[in-house]
Amino acid sequence: MATPHLRSGEMTNLIAPDEQFLMLPAHALFKDTHLEVIHMNLAEGKSLPSHQVNGPITIQCLSGDLQVGLEAGNKTMRADDLLYLAADLPHAMLAVTNASFLVTIVLLKTVAR
């Protein structure tokens, strides 16, 4: 199902998004040439294997308990925690409880090529 993206100058509420988005594991709020913000929902016990992206990112926990696995150890994030990860830093995720979080990614692909 196609989901609408924010256009420049538009806003959304992070805690009370459209109900349809609560059913989606991931929904891009918008994707700009250099910036993408994704709202993710991970059910309790679900995980994302370790991966990395070529730009810096932030992960912001909106609700639930989210464990982020880094080479330096695990971080357990709760609502309103913001984590900064430099480009190319491997990270895995595990939803300790149902977790909702925002991932903000700087897109550098067009820069590097």
Add this chain to the structure above:
Amino acid sequence: MATPHLRSGEMTNLIAPDEQFLMLPAHALFKDTHLEVIHMNLAEGKSLPSHQVNGPITIQCLSGDLQVGLEAGNKTMRADDLLYLAADLPHAMLAVTNASFLVTIVLLKTVAR
């Protein structure tokens, strides 16, 4: 006063930051080559004149009522509202009540030059 920045892999809580930061009008949570996240506090009635940056940004209201002035009109943001602005879009800000918000900026200077 110098304030510590998050290093890659470190996190902070957006709602309960160190008390010292609540006294500051602006505090960079971190500044990466391509990404900066700034926590701003604006007292009721205070404003920032219209300005623009050369990369895309998001503004996320953490608390209070924040009016963002765009050429297309004003947006009033409340807690957990996220606004996306494309690069070079002029925007002004007015704190309708004491307002705390996060500004996420993609830094493209090093790309363009």
